[in-house]
Amino acid sequence: MEIIFLGTSSAVPSRERNHAAIVIREFGEVFLFDCGEGTQRQFIEANVSPMKVDKIFISHFHGDHILGLGGLIQSMGLRQRETPLDIYGPKGMKRVIDAITHTGYFKIEFDLNVHEVDEGIVVETEKYRIETTKTKHSVPNNSYSITEKKKPRFLREKAIELGVPPGPLFGKLHKGEEVEVEGKIIKPEQVLGEPRKGLKVTYSGDTRPSMKLIELAQDSDILIHEATFEEADRENAFEHGHSTAKDAADIAKAANVGKLILTHISPRYRQFDILEREAREVFENSEVAEDFKVFNINSKNKN
């Protein structure tokens, strides 16, 4: 799984940091989390094709998280995209897309499927599951987690022992289906190993420290959490519905995650060492994201 940061600033961009946008590539798909102004150009700079995006997840409707949608979608249209695009966001997402598609001339030849999410599972395939929960910003904000559904190991020797001939029946059992062999029912649990934990990444969007986020992020390999402010600006964080780096670290620790990546950094900080330091005092494996930084996690290294 590849995580590519396209924008890591907060409300206003800086020379170094663009508005919020994070790409995740895995399961043969490209997922985009938030889409601030200028995201289509950040794709170009990162050598990732914006055409390939399959699903977009929006945390909330502040400009710095949505104002790149119009340009990205129109450029997909100009490049003759035909595949439908799925966009997920809080209640009101349809109205936002409606405003975007009515800003000047707007013509695309592919379908936009807009999904207004509440809480729980929003996408589920054989390979992965995306869940969301409402967290605590100045306006409604959804956090998202993406979890690999990793099959238990198939115990080949055991299946043969039970009389199952190698071939298509192995596949059925591994998928979780019962099979019949010479009048005898073989159940999947007889030939499957222990459940295996798949990769999991959670993204906070903009939020104050949230109990529900701890729940959503539980045991994630990576938690991407906003850290708009440092401790000295804690008042500011509270007032504007944001977290400090230490807040994010508290959440990471409580959720027992593998690694914490801090993003949505206020442009007031030219040096962000202090954010990293403050987070590490609470949760050692913390790192501040930068535009175009790439993180790879591999499910083979797990379990």
Add this chain to the structure above:
Amino acid sequence: MEIIFLGTSSAVPSRERNHAAIVIREFGEVFLFDCGEGTQRQFIEANVSPMKVDKIFISHFHGDHILGLGGLIQSMGLRQRETPLDIYGPKGMKRVIDAITHTGYFKIEFDLNVHEVDEGIVVETEKYRIETTKTKHSVPNNSYSITEKKKPRFLREKAIELGVPPGPLFGKLHKGEEVEVEGKIIKPEQVLGEPRKGLKVTYSGDTRPSMKLIELAQDSDILIHEATFEEADRENAFEHGHSTAKDAADIAKAANVGKLILTHISPRYRQFDILEREAREVFENSEVAEDFKVFNINSKNKN
């Protein structure tokens, strides 16, 4: 007068060129012509404060000319702008601003004065005049010219000869008002030199070669003209309502301008020498704009 190119690409941005946006600084004001996605960040990169923009002129409502408005205006709001902002554009400009201010949460504390322009003078002060005309794109497009109103020289010796005492009456005469000295009326034309031509810059927006643009641009010091394509792609230019570099040069020559600057370059051209070459064959003083290129013209060097 300072002309700063913030974006010089066409519909889709490239690594080197952002969407359309041109700043002109003069008369104690900052004017912005078009405002493609990402313009607020281009301001930062160019070391020009986006807060200082007084008036915005939009040529037409394709995304690459307007999608930066929302972010720019919201950032002005976040930075506590109080001065009203004037936005000029073709008929429909109000609907566009309405869609922009209804895209997600949007809160500003200053007034947006939106002006839908047709043809003729759209702004006139003591110091300058901004005129517009409708030109020929796939959707309605307005081109703009900005002209310095340069006062004729005040003939001090002549005024003294006519009995006008040095002092406030000099100012009145220079401004064009009659004054009375010892019962005698002195008219401004008696003490003013020849009319002097002020600086003039014209911007095409997106257009096919247009007779009306030749008229608007007549005798400009600088004509900024779109040149989306080279001659080999002439069909394409015609089909999409654009000009080639040679088209732009033909206009520059017919309008008797001082210098031609080509912009709105298709990202298909990695080398743009050919555009410059094709233009120069027709009009020698031609140059292709690049992002962050600055042109200075000085009215003292004229006449």
